[in-house]
Amino acid sequence: MVRVITQETYDEVVKENIEEFEMSPEEAIKEAVAQFEAQGVDLSNIIKDLTLGSGDNHLIVETVAKLKGLCGEEKYDEKAVLQELEVLKSECQKDIAHRVRAGKEGAYKILLDLLYSKYSKLCQELSERDTKFIISVLNTMTALMDVQPDLLENKGVDLIKNILDNVENEDILIATLRWTTTCCIKHEMNRQKLFAKNIAENLKLLLKVTGNAKLLSETLQVIRKMTLDDDVRVEFGRAHDHAKELGWQMLEPLTNLLKENTQPPLVSELMLTIASLLVRSELCKMVADCGVDCLFTVLADNYDNVAVVQQANKLITALAGNDDVKRDLVKSGIVPIAVSILSRHSSNPVATALTLKSIAALSLREPTHGQQFIDSGAPEAIIECMKVHPHNAMVQKNACWAIRNMVARCRDQNVKFHELGVESILNSAYEKFAEDFGFDIKSALRDLECDVKLDEQWTGKGVQLDY
Numbered sequence: 001m002v003r004v005i006t007q008e009t010y011d012e013v014v015k016e017n018i019e020e021f022e023m024s025p026e027e028a029i030k031e032a033v034a035q036f037e038a039q040g041v042d043l044s045n046i047i048k049d050l051t052l053g054s055g056d057n058h059l060i061v062e063t064v065a066k067l068k069g070l071c072g073e074e075k076y077d078e079k080a081v082l083q084e085l086e087v088l089k090s091e092c093q094k095d096i097a098h099r100v101r102a103g104k105e106g107a108y109k110i111l112l113d114l115l116y117s118k119y120s121k122l123c124q125e126l127s128e129r130d131t132k133f134i135i136s137v138l139n140t141m142t143a144l145m146d147v148q149p150d151l152l153e154n155k156g157v158d159l160i161k162n163i164l165d166n167v168e169n170e171d172i173l174i175a176t177l178r179w180t181t182t183c184c185i186k187h188e189m190n191r192q193k194l195f196a197k198n199i200a201e202n203l204k205l206l207l208k209v210t211g212n213a214k215l216l217s218e219t220l221q222v223i224r225k226m227t228l229d230d231d232v233r234v235e236f237g238r239a240h241d242h243a244k245e246l247g248w249q250m251l252e253p254l255t256n257l258l259k260e261n262t263q264p265p266l267v268s269e270l271m272l273t274i275a276s277l278l279v280r281s282e283l284c285k286m287v288a289d290c291g292v293d294c295l296f297t298v299l300a301d302n303y304d305n306v307a308v309v310q311q312a313n314k315l316i317t318a319l320a321g322n323d324d325v326k327r328d329l330v331k332s333g334i335v336p337i338a339v340s341i342l343s344r345h346s347s348n349p350v351a352t353a354l355t356l357k358s359i360a361a362l363s364l365r366e367p368t369h370g371q372q373f374i375d376s377g378a379p380e381a382i383i384e385c386m387k388v389h390p391h392n393a394m395v396q397k398n399a400c401w402a403i404r405n406m407v408a409r410c411r412d413q414n415v416k417f418h419e420l421g422v423e424s425i426l427n428s429a430y431e432k433f434a435e436d437f438g439f440d441i442k443s444a445l446r447d448l449e450c451d452v453k454l455d456e457q458w459t460g461k462g463v464q465l466d467y
Contacts (some may be wrong), residue, residue, distance in 0.1 A: 003039065003040050003041045003042065004041065004042050004045070005036065005041055005043075005046070007046055007047060007058075007097075007101060010032060010036070010043070010046045010047075010048075013032045013035065013036075014028045014029055014032045015028075017031050017032060029048055029049070033048060043097075044096060044097065045096060045097050045100045046097050047060070047097045047098055047101055048097070058101065059087070059091060060088070060091040060092075060098050060101050060102050060105070061101065061105055063084055063087045063088045063091065063102075064088065064102055064105040064106060064107045064110065065105070066084050067081065067084045067085070067088065067107070067110050068106065068110055070084065071110055071113060071114060071117075078129070078133055081114070081133075082132075082133065082136055085136050085137060085140045086136070088102065088107060088140055088143075088144070089136075089139060089140040089143045089144075092140070092143040092144050092146070093143050093146075096146075096147050096148065099143070099144055099145075099146060099147070099148055100148060102144055103144065103148060103151055107144055108141075108144060108145070108151040108156075111137055111140055111141045111144065112141075112155060112156055112159065114137045115134065115137055115138070115141075115159060116159065118130060118133065118134050118137075119159070119162070126169055126172075131169060131171060131172065134172055134175075135171055135172060135175045138172070138175035138176060138178075138179055139175055139178075141179050142175070142178050142179045142182050145179070145182050145183060146182055147185075147186075149182060149183045149184070149185060149186065149187035149190055150187065152183045152187070152190050152193075154193070156183075157190075157193045157194060157197060158197075160176060160179070160180055160183075160194065160197075160199075161194070161197040161199060161202075163176045164176065164199065164202040164206075165202065170209070170212050170215050173206070173215060173218075174214055174215055174218050177206075177215075177218035177219060177221065177222050178218055178221075180194065180199075180222050180225075181218070181221045181222050181225050184222065184225035184226060184228065185225060185228070185230070186228075186230050186231050186232075187231055188229075188231035188233075188234040188237045188238070189231075189234070191225070191226055191228070191237075191238075191242065192238060194226075195226060195238075195242055195245075199222075199226075200226075200245060200246055200249055200250075201249075203219055203222060203223055203246075203250070204249050204250055204253065206219040207219060207250065207253045207254065207257065208253065213266055216257070216266065217265075217266065217269055220269045220270065220272075220273045221269075223246055223250065223273055223276075223277075224272065224273050224276050226242045226243075226246060227239050227242055227243040227246065227276045227277065227279075240279055243276065243277050243279040244279055244280055244283070246277055247277035247278065247279065247280070247283040247286075248283070248286075250277065251274065251277055251278075251283060251286050251287050251290070252286065252290050254270060254273060254274050254277075255274065255287050255290035255291065255292070255294075256290065257270055258270045258271065258274065258294055258295075258298075259291070259294040262294060262297050262298045262301055262302075263301065263302070264302065264305060264307065264308055267298055267302070267308055267311075268307055268308050268310075268311040269311075271295075271298070271308075271311040271312055271314065271315040272311045272314060272315075274287060274315055274318075275311070275314045275315045275317075275318040278315075278318035278319065278321060281321060281322045282322075284318065284319050284320075284321050284322035284325045285322050285324065285325060287319065287325075288319065288322070288324075288325040288328060292319065292325075292329075293332070295312065295315065295316070296332065296333070296334075296337070298312055299312055299337055299341070303341070303344065304344070306345055306348050306350075306351050309341055309345055309351055309354075309355070310350060310351050310354050313341075313351070313354035313355050313357065313358040314354060314358075316329065316334065316338070316358040316361070316362070317354075317357050317358045317361045320358070320361035320362050320364070321361075323365075323366075326361070326362055326364075326366065326369075327366070327369075329362065330362060330366075330368075330369050330372065334362065335362070335369070335372045335373055335376050336376045338355060338358060338359055338362065338373075338378075339359075339373065339376045339377055339378045339381055341355055342355045342356070342359070342378070342381045342382070342385065343377075343381045343384070346381070346384060346385050346388055347388065349389050349392045349394070349395055350394075352385045352388075352389060352392075352395050353392070353394035353395045353398050354398075356382065356385065356395065356398035356399050356401070356402045357398045357401070357402075359373060359378065359382075359402045359405075359406075360398060360401035360402040360404075360405050363402065363405040363406045364405045365405075365409075367408075367409035367410050370405060370406035370407065370408075370409065370410045370413070371410055371413070373406050374406060374410070374413050374416060378402070378406065379406075379416050379417050379420055379422075380420065382399050382402055382403060383417070383420040383421070383422060383425065385399060386399050386425050386429070387425065390428065390429070390432075391432065393433055393436055393437070396429045396432075396433060396437075396441075397433070397436075397437045397440055400426070400429070400437070400440045400441050400443070400444040401440065401444075403417065403422065403444045403447075403448070404440075404443050404444040404447050407447050407448060408447050411447070411449065414447075414448050414449055417448055418448070422448060423445065423448065423450045426441055426444055426445050426448075426450070427445075429441055430442070430445075442454060
């Protein structure tokens with residue numbers, strides 16, 4: 001069980017090392033850290049560097065106190081507040097320990113009050129000074145809440161929604177979206193609260209704003225974060241529901257944007273966002289009906305760009321969730337392109353794994369597709385990738401899926417894989433990854449008609465049943 005201590009306890013031990021054992025500050029810190037770690041204490045939330053003070057004299061504590069004092073005045077000095085905000089942001093960006101301490105000192109409430117103090121001006125034409133001030137507060141809020149989204153409460157949710165509803169200044173919208181993204185990571189309830197405020201409508205409207213790539217990028221970030229299921233504290237999240245609702249509203253405009261933006265960096269973000277929303281077969285059909293011919297243009301224009309290829313493979317895999325869309329992709333000529341990409345980027349394990357996964361998806365339950373892959377040289381490319389990345393679990397696993405799906409209904413093609421030495425390669429993979437995905441490897445060996453011992457998952461005990 002992980003043990004935790006307070007910042008005060010840590011400070012006292014360091015102070016004791018300095019005063020009673022006459023250690024230098026560096027030695028005192030090193031000794032204290034070693035002592036607590038030996039006891040199994042988690043120090044991730046502890047500020048270990050005491051060169052800027054300890055206890056109530058920590059720089060971050062002093063900064064929050066100064067902000068509290070400045071903002072307590074009826075008419076505060078904005079220049080002085082900006083200076084302290086910069087210090088607070090800088091401290092929060094150091095590590096989670098600094099952010100936790102700032103949160104405990106009440107930094108969130110101070111920043112929220114500062115934003116509300118400017119709220120009446122947000123709906124008006126802002127001066128350059130006001131814009132700079134509001135963005136500074138929002139950026140500091142984002143730094144403060146990084147990996148500690150629990151600070152967000154209803155008043156903060158309302159402010160995010162009000163800004164997205166009423167503000168037209170694109171720089172402020174970008175800062176607000178960045179804050180929203182931070183609030184959504186690893187926090188299911190924040191996502192649900194924001195979604196309940198109909199933030200989807202705001203995001204849909206922002207997709208229509210033209211000429212600002214940064215604004216579009218931040219909007220796409222929020223859309224993707226709304227589909228996450230990464231909060232371990234929640235047994236059942238609503239990621240699927242969010243993705244489905246966002247998909248119905250946004251897949252058409254997103255697909256149209258993909259047609260207009262076929263070059264990095266936006267093309268990668270657009271494909272990743274579309275793929276994250278394809279959680280139902282009918283959504284895949286919707287994208288296909290909007291026209292995915294641009295996907296071939298993207299691959300042709302960015303053939304050597306590994307980052308774009310990775311996201312394109314994710315989108316192909318997602319679209320293949322609909323059998324009709326999968327068949328249309330194959331009819332359009334995706335098979336030789338996929339095999340060519342696999343060979344071109346075989347040295348990159350991530351691109352290789354994702355391409356193999358897309359090949360597996362395209363050939364699943366489709367014997368004619370498997371035959372096309374075999375005719376296009378997929379066996380040679382797959383075996384080569386398995387040889388290049390023998391210790392990469394995802395490459396080996398996805399290769400097993402691809403092989404199995406290609407030959408499951410085309411057993412007459414097994415001889416091709418055997419000529420390439422697939423059996424020894426799969427057996428070698430089994431020795432390394434039997435505990436992780438041994439079943440997948442054995443399934444591939446079985447469908448290749450190799451000698452394989454299959455374990456009985458359940459056996460009876462031979463008990464006589466009375467009738």
